Amino acid sequence: MTGHEDRSPTTVEKTAGSAGRIADALRADILSGAFAPGERIRQEVLAERYGASRLPVRDALRALEAEGLVIMVPNTGAWVAKLSLEECQEVYQVRERVEPLLLRMSMPGLDAETRDRLLPLVEAMRQEPQVEEFLRLDREFHMLTYSGAESTILGDLVERLWNTTQHYRRAFTLLGTERTSRTVHLEHEMLALAILRDDPDGAERVLLGHISSTRLELSRHPEVFHRL
Amino acid sequence: MTGHEDRSPTTVEKTAGSAGRIADALRADILSGAFAPGERIRQEVLAERYGASRLPVRDALRALEAEGLVIMVPNTGAWVAKLSLEECQEVYQVRERVEPLLLRMSMPGLDAETRDRLLPLVEAMRQEPQVEEFLRLDREFHMLTYSGAESTILGDLVERLWNTTQHYRRAFTLLGTERTSRTVHLEHEMLALAILRDDPDGAERVLLGHISSTRLELSRHPEVFHRL
DNA sequence: GAGCTTGAAAATGTATCCAATCCTCGTTTA
DNA sequence: TAAACGAGGATTGGATACATTTTCAAGCTC
Structure with a gap:
């Protein structure tokens, strides 16, 4: 039996564990202007700022990148998205x-x-x-x-x-x-x-x-x- | 001329980071129908399928979640997104x-x-x-x-x-x-x-x-x- | 003195290991 | 007999440590 259709998470919109909290906090900080567009984001700084490891920080950055609030460049870093x-x-x-x-x-x-x-x-x-x-x-x-x-x-x-x-x-x-x-x-x-x-x-x-x-x-x- | 462009036969394009490759491959697999909507995605399976660790797989899943192709539920798992x-x-x-x-x-x-x-x-x-x-x-x-x-x-x-x-x-x-x-x-x-x-x-x-x-x-x- | 090369430092990406959480299934009890 | 409870297994989430890549600056050559 390939029990795949276990449960339909259509109504579930929750973002994952503690990375979700970091994403929410970072999103709020960007929206409030604490982080300005074009400003570089260092994972280590955020990890310390939010009291977590760099791993959930990266997850949060990816989530915000998908929302268009952050730009990530491979092997280079992340910046607050800036619109022309x-x-x-x-x-x-x-x-x-x-x-x-x-x-x-x-x-x-x-x-x-x-x-x-x-x-x-x-x-x-x-x-x-x-x-x-x-x-x-x-x-x-x-x-x-x-x-x-x-x-x-x-x-x-x-x-x-x-x-x-x-x-x-x-x-x-x-x-x-x-x-x-x-x-x-x-x-x-x-x-x-x-x-x-x-x-x-x-x-x-x-x-x-x-x-x-x-x-x-x-x-x-x-x-x-x-x-x- | 700042020329470090000499690469070995395996010339890897700028799309460095295997998480990106996994995301592309998984996206293609979902779009091709290899993974059907509502189907559960286990990180370990994908890790083996694409020959990588679970970590870049998680990054890829997050990226696809943001694109609306994957639904992730904390501490539970990931499913291929299904539309009503x-x-x-x-x-x-x-x-x-x-x-x-x-x-x-x-x-x-x-x-x-x-x-x-x-x-x-x-x-x-x-x-x-x-x-x-x-x-x-x-x-x-x-x-x-x-x-x-x-x-x-x-x-x-x-x-x-x-x-x-x-x-x-x-x-x-x-x-x-x-x-x-x-x-x-x-x-x-x-x-x-x-x-x-x-x-x-x-x-x-x-x-x-x-x-x-x-x-x-x-x-x-x-x-x-x-x-x- | 200017420009290129090289090397060290820093930041990112990845792997392995451990903890927390959830699902499954067997047992117990009304 | 059926439903509730609990223990075990399995899967995900996170932290530490290491490899890779980039960048910046000092040094050397022209």
């Missing part, structure tokens, strides 16, 4: 096509309680919070609009796209002018309203425009990508 | 949105020589080749249409999506009826013609329809996903 202007625009182009789909799939699954949290988040962002707080609110707002989809594949993809551009969102938030900032607030409010009135087409359209206008903003600040 | 009908449809929905974009980005970069290879490939697929040969031609045809994009991010994403659904494309090719087969050939020809006449909008539309019709085909054969 063109690559960043590419990510945003993918987001323009993918996130409206995820939003559409999510909307039927959003309950009233979840929807009631949308506009308060928009209001909170209007209070001109600090950069890190704004990034957190922005992410929470969009992820909330996606929370109705039990999608695993598309949801993970979108999360990866957000993570790879996290550093650049921070940079652009830092030098954001008031006008673009107000535009973002309006787009967020329009998105929330479209969701509240159960208008999938409108929501898709607004979200596409939101991401698209952000992408166009990238071209106006190429200096963010030049300073290596 | 819903997940497979989700992948196709993502492909519907993403591949037309990649095609649009690719078209300006397609030179005359590359375009001349499109219709012959369509013809070759019309000759009712064996399943494996058809899968190869189909993949080559589509990848050729994408070869004009120097895109790294989007190209890798599309390749991953193709890989995760490779097994199910094989299954559906096996039970394909003549009518659906002819439809596929027509869609391929329309796609090639749209590219040859430099019609990005038309090409996007045809490709979207092509993927979409394939996705709808999935619902008609749920038994492919049940027998697992």
Whole structure:
């Protein structure tokens, strides 16, 4: 008997043992900016930093490499992934096509309680919070609009796209002018309203425009990508 | 001239690190069907199969897990990734949105020589080749249409999506009826013609329809996903 | 003095060994 | 008789140690 189909781990998404913890910690450190793009990562340093051997560190690096947050070169080392202007625009182009789909799939699954949290988040962002707080609110707002989809594949993809551009969102938030900032607030409010009135087409359209206008903003600040 | 390029007869390419070779070999084995979805993968078996220790095998498994081809459960083992009908449809929905974009980005970069290879490939697929040969031609045809994009991010994403659904494309090719087969050939020809006449909008539309019709085909054969 | 060569140091990749965890199967008990 | 419990076996995860590769810098040649 070849007992292969023992158990179907389709619902199991857990990352492996303690390497998963290291991967989570390192991911958080990269997203928080503690490790900057282009910075070299030495396995030994991480091993000491997280109190483990180099082996789970390598596993974690491989996992993050697959997420697009780390670049590994054989026999050479690992670096925090760095996006060129063109690559960043590419990510945003993918987001323009993918996130409206995820939003559409999510909307039927959003309950009233979840929807009631949308506009308060928009209001909170209007209070001109600090950069890190704004990034957190922005992410929470969009992820909330996606929370109705039990999608695993598309949801993970979108999360990866957000993570790879996290550093650049921070940079652009830092030098954001008031006008673009107000535009973002309006787009967020329009998105929330479209969701509240159960208008999938409108929501898709607004979200596409939101991401698209952000992408166009990238071209106006190429200096963010030049300073290596 | 910094010339250390002199190597012994066994000139190993830059793809050093046997973990990479194992990952490539295992990926090929999964895509070829040698390992079926849902099948358990034991590290020791792979270590012997590829003549290495369990350690590079673990690295390879992690790499493939990140690509979505393998599922790893802590302290338990690894399985070849298996898609449910819903997940497979989700992948196709993502492909519907993403591949037309990649095609649009690719078209300006397609030179005359590359375009001349499109219709012959369509013809070759019309000759009712064996399943494996058809899968190869189909993949080559589509990848050729994408070869004009120097895109790294989007190209890798599309390749991953193709890989995760490779097994199910094989299954559906096996039970394909003549009518659906002819439809596929027509869609391929329309796609090639749209590219040859430099019609990005038309090409996007045809490709979207092509993927979409394939996705709808999935619902008609749920038994492919049940027998697992 | 400039550029190439060479050698040492450091970082990565791999192998072997040991600990922790999970599955299987036999035993026991209600 | 069936279900729950526990011990044994098997498999994975991690740590230490070693081989390989790369890089950097000092020294030598031209």
